[in-house]
Amino acid sequence: MKKWEEYIRKVTPYVPGEQPKNTDVIKLNTNECPYPPSPAVKEVIHNINSDKYRLYPDPDATFLCGAIADYYNVDSDRVFVGVGSDDVIAMAFMTFFNSDKPILFPDITYSFYDVWADLFKIPYETVRVDDDFKIIKESFDRENGGIIFPNPNAPTAIGMPLEEVEYIIKNNQDSVVIVDEAYVDFSDCTAMDLIDKYDNLLVIQTYSKSRAMAGMRIGFAIGNKKLIDAMKAVKFSYNSYTMNMPSIYAGAAAINDKEYFEEIRDKIVNTRTKAMEKLKELGFSMTDSKTNFLFVTHKTKPAKEIFEALKEKNIYVRYFNKDRIDNYLRITVGTDAQMQALYFALEKILGK
Amino acid sequence: MKKWEEYIRKVTPYVPGEQPKNTDVIKLNTNECPYPPSPAVKEVIHNINSDKYRLYPDPDATFLCGAIADYYNVDSDRVFVGVGSDDVIAMAFMTFFNSDKPILFPDITYSFYDVWADLFKIPYETVRVDDDFKIIKESFDRENGGIIFPNPNAPTAIGMPLEEVEYIIKNNQDSVVIVDEAYVDFSDCTAMDLIDKYDNLLVIQTYSKSRAMAGMRIGFAIGNKKLIDAMKAVKFSYNSYTMNMPSIYAGAAAINDKEYFEEIRDKIVNTRTKAMEKLKELGFSMTDSKTNFLFVTHKTKPAKEIFEALKEKNIYVRYFNKDRIDNYLRITVGTDAQMQALYFALEKILGK
Numbered sequence: 001m002k003k004w005e006e007y008i009r010k011v012t013p014y015v016p017g018e019q020p021k022n023t024d025v026i027k028l029n030t031n032e033c034p035y036p037p038s039p040a041v042k043e044v045i046h047n048i049n050s051d052k053y054r055l056y057p058d059p060d061a062t063f064l065c066g067a068i069a070d071y072y073n074v075d076s077d078r079v080f081v082g083v084g085s086d087d088v089i090a091m092a093f094m095t096f097f098n099s100d101k102p103i104l105f106p107d108i109t110y111s112f113y114d115v116w117a118d119l120f121k122i123p124y125e126t127v128r129v130d131d132d133f134k135i136i137k138e139s140f141d142r143e144n145g146g147i148i149f150p151n152p153n154a155p156t157a158i159g160m161p162l163e164e165v166e167y168i169i170k171n172n173q174d175s176v177v178i179v180d181e182a183y184v185d186f187s188d189c190t191a192m193d194l195i196d197k198y199d200n201l202l203v204i205q206t207y208s209k210s211r212a213m214a215g216m217r218i219g220f221a222i223g224n225k226k227l228i229d230a231m232k233a234v235k236f237s238y239n240s241y242t243m244n245m246p247s248i249y250a251g252a253a254a255i256n257d258k259e260y261f262e263e264i265r266d267k268i269v270n271t272r273t274k275a276m277e278k279l280k281e282l283g284f285s286m287t288d289s290k291t292n293f294l295f296v297t298h299k300t301k302p303a304k305e306i307f308e309a310l311k312e313k314n315i316y317v318r319y320f321n322k323d324r325i326d327n328y329l330r331i332t333v334g335t336d337a338q339m340q341a342l343y344f345a346l347e348k349i350l351g352k
Numbered sequence: 353m354k355k356w357e358e359y360i361r362k363v364t365p366y367v368p369g370e371q372p373k374n375t376d377v378i379k380l381n382t383n384e385c386p387y388p389p390s391p392a393v394k395e396v397i398h399n400i401n402s403d404k405y406r407l408y409p410d411p412d413a414t415f416l417c418g419a420i421a422d423y424y425n426v427d428s429d430r431v432f433v434g435v436g437s438d439d440v441i442a443m444a445f446m447t448f449f450n451s452d453k454p455i456l457f458p459d460i461t462y463s464f465y466d467v468w469a470d471l472f473k474i475p476y477e478t479v480r481v482d483d484d485f486k487i488i489k490e491s492f493d494r495e496n497g498g499i500i501f502p503n504p505n506a507p508t509a510i511g512m513p514l515e516e517v518e519y520i521i522k523n524n525q526d527s528v529v530i531v532d533e534a535y536v537d538f539s540d541c542t543a544m545d546l547i548d549k550y551d552n553l554l555v556i557q558t559y560s561k562s563r564a565m566a567g568m569r570i571g572f573a574i575g576n577k578k579l580i581d582a583m584k585a586v587k588f589s590y591n592s593y594t595m596n597m598p599s600i601y602a603g604a605a606a607i608n609d610k611e612y613f614e615e616i617r618d619k620i621v622n623t624r625t626k627a628m629e630k631l632k633e634l635g636f637s638m639t640d641s642k643t644n645f646l647f648v649t650h651k652t653k654p655a656k657e658i659f660e661a662l663k664e665k666n667i668y669v670r671y672f673n674k675d676r677i678d679n680y681l682r683i684t685v686g687t688d689a690q691m692q693a694l695y696f697a698l699e700k701i702l703g704k
Contacts, residue, residue, distance in 0.1 A: 003526035004552050007451040007497060008582045011589035019410060033406045042402035045598070050394035053602075054385045054564040058371060083435060086591050099359040115590050145359060174355035200356045212406040215597035230360045237363035238467050239438050245567035246397070246598045250405075 018316060026341055028332040029316040031154075031183075031293050033212035035264040035335070038257035041213065041250045048249060057245045059236065064243070067252035068220055072192055078222055080231045081251070083242050085182055085206035085219030089148070090116050092202060092221060095234045096176040097122045099145030103175075106135050108324060110154050110180065122146075129156070133287060133295075133325075137164040140172060147172055150180040152187050152290040155320065155330040159290030162189040169198045176227065178202045183291035185210035185265055186272070192222060199224040209292055210265055211254050218243070218251045268292050272333045282346050293332045301350060303327045309349040315342055370668060378693055380684040381668040383506075383535075383645050385564035387616040387687070390609035393565065393602045400601060409597045411588065416595070419604035420572050424544055430574055432583045433603070435594050437534055437558035437571030441500070442468050444554060444573060447586045448528040449474045451497030455527075458487050460676060462506050462532065474498075481508070485639060485647075485677075489516040492524060499524055502532040504539050504642040507672060507682040511642030514541040521550045528579065530554045535643035537562035537617055538624070544574060551576040561644055562617055563606050570595070570603045620644050624685045634698050645684045653702060655679045661701040667694055 018029060061081045069076035082088035093116045097103050100123065105113045107126035117124040127139035133156040140147055147168065152159040169177045169191075179191040181203055191203045202223040208214035221231065235242070254261070272289055279286065279296055286296040297303060307319035307329055318330040333339070346352075370381060413433045421428035434440035445468045449455050452475065457465045459478035469476040479491035485508040492499055499520065504511040521529045521543075529552055531543040536557060543555045554575040560566035573583065587594070606613070624641055631638065631648055638648040649655060659671035659681055670682040685691070698704075 002552070004448070004498075004528045005578070007448060007528070009447050009450050009586050011585050019408060027407075030408055032408060035406065036403035037405050041405060045400075045402065046398055048397075050397065051388035053389050053393060053567040054387065055379075056371060056382055056384060056560070056566040057569070083594055083596075084591075086593070090591065095361050096356070096359060098361050112590065119590050146356075176356050176359070200354070208408070214408040214593070215405040217409070217593060217596040226357070233363050234361050238464065238471050239436075239442065241438070241566070241569060242435055244435075244569040244596060244599055247596055 020316065024314055026315045026334065026338050028334050028338065028342065029318045031209055031332045032214050033209060033264065034338060035212055035267065037212040038254050038260040040253040040257045044249045044253040045246050048246060053245060056241050057243060057248060059240045061243050061248045064248045064251045067255050071255045072222060074222060077225050078228055080221040080228045081243060082219050084208060084217040085204050086112060088204050088219040088221050089180060091231055091235055092178055092204065093117065093122060094120050095231045097146040101143055101145035103146040103148065104140055104144045105148045106153065108133060108156060110150050113148060133158055135160055137167045140168050144172065144175055146175045148178040148180060150182060151191065152183045154183065155295055156287055157289035157291045157293055157295040158287050159187045162193065165191050166194055169194060169201050173200050176200050176202060178204060181205045183209055186269060186292050187290035195223055199226065202227050207251060207254065211261065212264065213254060216247045216250055218247050268333050271336055271339055275333060275339050278343055282350060282352065293330050295328055295330055297328045303329045306349060310345055313345045315345050372668065376666055378667045378686065378690050380686050380690065380694065381670045383561055383684045384566050385561060385616065386690060387564055389564040390606050390612040392605040392609045396601045396605040397598050400598060405597060408593050409595060409600060411592045413595050413600045416600045416603045419607050423607045424574060426574060429577050430580050432573040432580045433595060434571050436560060436569040437556050438464060440556050440571040440573050441532060443583055443587055444530055444556065445469065445474060446472050447583045449498040453495055453497035455498040455500065456492055456496045457500045458505060460485060460508060462502050465500060485510055487512055489519045492520050496524065496527055498527045500530040500532060502534060503543065504535045506535065507647055508639055509641035509643045509645055509647040510639050511539045514545065517543050518546055521546060521553050525552050528552050528554060530556060533557045535561055538621060538644050539642035547575055551578065554579050559603060559606065563613065564616065565606060568599045568602055570599050620685050623688055623691055627685060627691050630695055634702060634704065645682050647680055647682055649680045655681045658701060662697055665697045667697050
C-alpha cells in the first residue's frame with residue numbers, strides 16, 4: 001500500500017435500490033412514480049433557450065423557489081431548494097445540528113440519517129419504534145441537539161397524526177425539528193400546517209415521488225426565514241451553483257400543474273387500496289400505508305425468498321437485511337398493470 | 353436568541369460573481385463561454401423521452417463517463433463525474449485529504465480551496481506565488497497531506513509548463529496531487545498526459561468554461577482506478593443520485609462534438625490575443641493568459657475605480673478586494689463585439 005492510500009477516507013458504501021439496465025424489469029424497488037411527470041415539464045424543457053446553458057444557473061433558483069412558495073402560500077424567502085431531498089437534508093444536518101448533544105431519529109427509518117450524522121461528526125441516538133413500527137411521540141422527550149423523522153416513515157409506510165407531530169415539535173423547542181415528508185402527498189396531513197406556529201420546524205419534501213421527477217433531482221425545505229437563511233449561508237459558503245437550469249424551470253412547471261399532480265396521486269392511492277386487499281388475500285399482512293409503497297410480511301414464506309423469487313421473474317422489490325425488518329418487503333405501488341403482474345408472480349411463488 | 357439558534361453553523365458566505373437579472377449587461381465577470389454549447393446539446397435534450405424523468409438517474413452516469421473516457425482515451429472506470437467541478441473537488445478533498453499533515457495550495461488561487469479545507473477540517477498551508485504571480489514548483493517540496501493547484505491558475509491566468517507540473521507530482525508521491533484544470537482547454541498542456549505515469553495524480557476539469565455549459569453543472573476527474581473507486585465509494589456512502597438525467601445525456605453529446613468545441617475555443621483564443629494588445633494600448637499590463645480571462649492592472653487608474661465605472665456602464669468584470677491582487681481586474685474574454693464595447697467604455701473611463 002502506498003503512503004497516499006493511507007489517507008483515503010474509509011467508508012461503507014450505500015447500496016441503492018438497483019437501477020436495472022434491462023428495460024423489461026417491473027421496477028417496484030425505489031418508490032418512483034409509475035406515471036410520467038406533468039406534460040408541462042416536457043414542454044418547458046423543450047422551450048429552454050439552449051444558448052443559455054452557457055451561463056451559470058441562478059444560484060438562488062429564484063424562479064423555482066417562487067413557484068414552490070406560491071403553491072404552499074408562503075413567502076419565497078422561506079423556501080430552500082436542493083439537488084434532491086438528500087442534498088437538502090444533508091445541508092440541514094450540517095446547518096442545524098452543531099450541538100454536543102445527540103440528535104434523535106427513529107431506529108427504523110430512512111437509512112441515510114446515521115450516514116450523514118457520521119459524515120458530519122454529529123452525535124446521535126435512535127429512538128425505538130414500537131412493535132408495530134409506530135414512532136412513539138414521547139420517545140423524543142429527552143435532551144437532544146436536534147430531531148429528524150420522516151412522516152410518513154420509511155420503510156414502514158406508517159403515517160403519524162398531526163397532533164403527534166406537533167407534540168414532538170412543541171416539546172422540543174430548544175432544537176430544530178426536521179420533518180422529512182418525502183411521501184407526504186400520499187398521506188392525509190402535513191407539518192406545513194405548523195410552520196407558522198413553530199419557528200424551530202423545518203419541513204422537507206421532494207419531487208422524486210409524487211411529482212414523478214426523480215431523474216431531475218429536486219428537493220426543498222420550508223421553514224421560518226431564519227432557518228432558511230442559515231441553510232443558504234452554509235450552502236453559499238462552499239458551493240454556489242448546484243441545481244442546474246433545466247431542473248429550475250422544470251420544477252416550477254411541475255408544481256404549477258396541480259391538476260395533473262392530483263390526478264396521478266389519486267391513481268396511486270387507488271391502486272394502493274386495491275393492492276392492500278389483494279396482498280392480504282395472498283397471505284400478507286402489512287402496515288396501513290400512507291405512502292406510495294407497501295411494507296409487507298408473509299405469514300409463511302420468508303421475505304428474502306419472495307424477494308429472490310420475484311427478482312428471477314424480473315420483478316424488483318426492496319428487501320432490507322436489517323434487524324427487526326428482515327422478514328419484510330417494501331413494494332412500490334406501480335400502475336394497475338404492473339401490480340397485476342406482481343399478483344400473478346406472487347400466486348405462482350406462493351403456490352396459489 | 354433562542355436555544356436552537358446557538359447550534360446553527362457559523363459561516364462566511366461566499367459572494368459569487370453577480371448574475372444580473374438585467375439582460376442588457378455585458379457579463380465578463382464569471383468566465384462563462386460567450387458562445388452557446390454544441391447544437392448537439394439542444395438536440396439531445398429535446399429528444400430525451402420525458403417519461404423517463406420519473407426514474408432516478410443512473411447513479412454511475414455510465415453514459416457520460418463512457419463519452420468522457422472515449423474522448424481522453426482512458427478506461428471509463430477511471431472517470432468520476434459530479435455536479436460541476438466544485439462538487440468534484442469537494443469530493444476529492446473529502447476522499448483524499450485525511451492526513452494530519454497540512455495540504456498545500458498557492459496563496460493566490462481559486463477561493464474555494466480554503467473553504468473546503470475548513471469545512472472538512474483539513475489542515476492546510478498556502479505556498480507563496482512569486483511577485484509575478486507564478487507558482488514556484490519547489491515551494492511544494494515539504495511535508496504535506498496532499499496538494500492542489502489550478503493549472504492554469506486563477507485568477508492569475510498563468511499556465512505552468514508540464515515539466516514543472518510533473519516536478520511537483522514526482523516530488524510528492526506520498527500524497528495525492530490534484531491538478532484543477534478548469535481552464536486547461538485555453539492552454540497548451542494538460543496533466544492528462546501524466547495520468548498513466550503517476551498513480552497519485554488526479555486531474556479535474558469542467559464543462560462550465562470551454563464547453564459552454566455552466567448551466568448544466570458538469571465536472572469530472574480522471575486518475576488511476578484506485579483514486580476513482582475511492583471517490584465513488586465516498587460519494588455513494590452518502591448521496592447516490594446527484595447528476596440529473598439531462599446533464600448526463602447533454603454532457604455526452606457535448607464532448608462528442610469535438611469540431612464545434614475546437615471552433616469556439618479557437619475563437620476565444622483569438623479574441624484573447626487581440627484583447628491583450630488592445631488593453632496594453634490602453635495602459636494595462638497583464639499576465640500571459642492561458643485561460644478565457646485576462647488578469648490586468650492599469651498603470652495609473654486603480655482597479656477598483658475601473659471596476660465600478662464599468663459596472664455603471666453595465667459592463668461587469670471581477671474585482672477581488674484581496675491582499676496582493678487588489679489592484680487587478682479579472683476580465684472574461686467575451687465575443688469580439690462584447691470586447692469592443694469594453695474597449696469603448698475603458699477609453700471613456702480612462703479619458704482617451
